[in-house]
Amino acid sequence: MKPGARIAAAIEVLEQILNRYQPVSMALTDWGKAHRFAGSGDRNAIGGMVYDALRRRASIAWALGSDTPRALAIGAASSALDLTPEAVIAACDGSDHSPEPLTEAERLGLTRPLDEAPDYVKADIPEWLWPAFSAQFGDRAVAEGQAMARRAPADLRVNTLKSTREKVLKALASFGAEPCPISPIGVRVPPPVGAQRTPNLQAEAAFQAGWFEIQDEGSQIAALLSGAGPRKQVLDLCAGAGGKTMALAALMQNTGQLYAYDHDRNQLKPIFERVKRAGVRNLQVLRAGDEAAVDGLGPRFDVVLADAPCTGTGTWRRRPDAKWRVKPEALKARTDEQRTVLKRAAALVKPGGRLVYVTCTLLPEENTEQIARFLEENPALTPVPAAGLWDAASGELPPSADGRSDSILLTPGRHGTDGFFIAVLSRKA
Numbered sequence: 001m002k003p004g005a006r007i008a009a010a011i012e013v014l015e016q017i018l019n020r021y022q023p024v025s026m027a028l029t030d031w032g033k034a035h036r037f038a039g040s041g042d043r044n045a046i047g048g049m050v051y052d053a054l055r056r057r058a059s060i061a062w063a064l065g066s067d068t069p070r071a072l073a074i075g076a077a078s079s080a081l082d083l084t085p086e087a088v089i090a091a092c093d094g095s096d097h098s099p100e101p102l103t104e105a106e107r108l109g110l111t112r113p114l115d116e117a118p119d120y121v122k123a124d125i126p127e128w129l130w131p132a133f134s135a136q137f138g139d140r141a142v143a144e145g146q147a148m149a150r151r152a153p154a155d156l157r158v159n160t161l162k163s164t165r166e167k168v169l170k171a172l173a174s175f176g177a178e179p180c181p182i183s184p185i186g187v188r189v190p191p192p193v194g195a196q197r198t199p200n201l202q203a204e205a206a207f208q209a210g211w212f213e214i215q216d217e218g219s220q221i222a223a224l225l226s227g228a229g230p231r232k233q234v235l236d237l238c239a240g241a242g243g244k245t246m247a248l249a250a251l252m253q254n255t256g257q258l259y260a261y262d263h264d265r266n267q268l269k270p271i272f273e274r275v276k277r278a279g280v281r282n283l284q285v286l287r288a289g290d291e292a293a294v295d296g297l298g299p300r301f302d303v304v305l306a307d308a309p310c311t312g313t314g315t316w317r318r319r320p321d322a323k324w325r326v327k328p329e330a331l332k333a334r335t336d337e338q339r340t341v342l343k344r345a346a347a348l349v350k351p352g353g354r355l356v357y358v359t360c361t362l363l364p365e366e367n368t369e370q371i372a373r374f375l376e377e378n379p380a381l382t383p384v385p386a387a388g389l390w391d392a393a394s395g396e397l398p399p400s401a402d403g404r405s406d407s408i409l410l411t412p413g414r415h416g417t418d419g420f421f422i423a424v425l426s427r428k429a
Ligand SMILES: C[S@@+](CC[C@H](N)C(=O)[O-])C[C@H]1O[C@@H](n2cnc3c(N)ncnc32)[C@H](O)[C@@H]1O
Pocket: 219, 237, 238, 239, 240, 241, 242, 243, 244, 245, 261, 262, 263, 264, 267, 307, 308, 309, 310, 337, 340, 341
């Protein structure tokens, strides 16, 4: 497909996402099915452009003076397809399968600097969230927002039950795999540049053999700070698809007893396949939604991981459509759910044990403020500084992005991870 046809295709897909509220992956798959002539290179380039347009929606809309699918695709085309602005203008010539020629405003928008734009636009953050976001990051807020608007690498966690980092690095050398800078069990594959292909790591024999899982470095750090280890009793209370459950099992070296619970059966479903591939043998998956069974386990746990439901603002690099969909009502609903989860988790921690609260959001309401309120109501739990929980043999744990020491906030701008918040609370013995 010519560049003009790729831009036209991205406009079509963005219309499905923005005007018909289709999830991005579904809109791209549907487009591929309806246009079977398009090769994998074309589909890949169109996908890259659509994701980039959503990542930089506010700044593109400001520069081009319009928030339509057409403006967003045209604004993303230059970087997503490795084209000069002049080549984007030439590609849109109104011929067959190509968008209509650019208007004067669109032409100017392709090179319009953002200097005059409001900060929330420069940062590509929804306007209503800007006060909370800028209060959290101060003079780093724009840089943090911009880091969240860039493509993310693929981070992998080496499954130490089956392999080593050296073996995984060797198996994935052709993808440019490098060790992750913080996690000692992490491997990073850089993101594609321009229209380069996104590597399909799950098709690799090493993945099928269970040597690694796709897991952001921030999520790996959460598991590493949890205190899960050999012969412990550990509960993953919000296990979802089991990303952290698998990491906990590996840290426990398949010994002790690990339980996984989630109140939603559909979220939990993929865990069974993952257990087999990863060679996990110390896991009991509790029946989804059976709260009485979870509560009945009683305060026996060395570690209860509460990977709580949240607005997911820390994952916007990977799910940029969610950035523009999140609403104030969702924030309120998630903070209520977090309170419920924290209460249940606390009741299951044994004296001397740990409650590990994790979110993938950067909003203080869901993180430090949530924990501050919880600690006021639960004086038997006290925060444990993250730095003291990090295995020094793995190198140094960089400081929290919010400057605190009683919890750690990881961010794309400061740590190169997705946004994660981790607070480890210890129950008095
Ligand atoms: C952040 S996701 C978990 C991700 C997962 N731990 C992983 O690493 O792949 C949060 C999960 O919490 C679950 N959840 C929400 N409220 C819950 C509750 N009251 N009890 C248990 N699980 C809950 C959701 O269904 C969702 O799967």
